[in-house]
Amino acid sequence: MRVIRVTADLTVPDLDEAKAFYTDFLGLDAQDMGLDWVTRVVVPASGEHIQLLSRDATGPENPLLTVKVDDVDEAYATAQRLGYEIVHPLTTEGWGIRRFFVRAPGGIVLNIAQHHDPNE
Known part of the structure; x- marks a missing residue:
């Protein structure tokens, strides 16, 4: 598994x-995600971004970070093998993401995610 991107939530x-x-204040661009509970703001020149969320649609608590990976199934198996607390099970969400939540040392919840093609 390889980390592709990390996003603050x-x-x-x-x-x-x-x-x-x-x-308005920082000059970031809004990026509509088509969901009523989360939106993204993007630095125009670099593409760096922050996700703003009111509450996660399916998870039991809000993550602090989203970590996009190239193989979420492998990440899930590794987290289980290492004995980390799975906060939200591996799930294919209707908005095109396959993900799970894991609790990192210190209590921080991470959303480990991979884009998913619903036609697969």
Whole structure:
């Protein structure tokens, strides 16, 4: 398994208010994800981004980071083998992501994810 990208997930009480702060004040571009509980703001020149979420749609708690990987099934098997706490089981979500949540040392919850082609 190889890590492709790491994204900060910030829990906010009001998505619209938070999105306005990051776009109007910091000049980031809003990227609509088509979901009512999460949005992304992007640094125009570099593509770096932050995800803003009110609550995770299916997970029992909000993650602090999303780690995109090239093989989420391998990551899940490795996390289980190493005895890490699985907070949300490996799931193929309707919005095109296959993911699970794992608790890292210190209690931080990570969303380990891979884009998924629903036609597979």
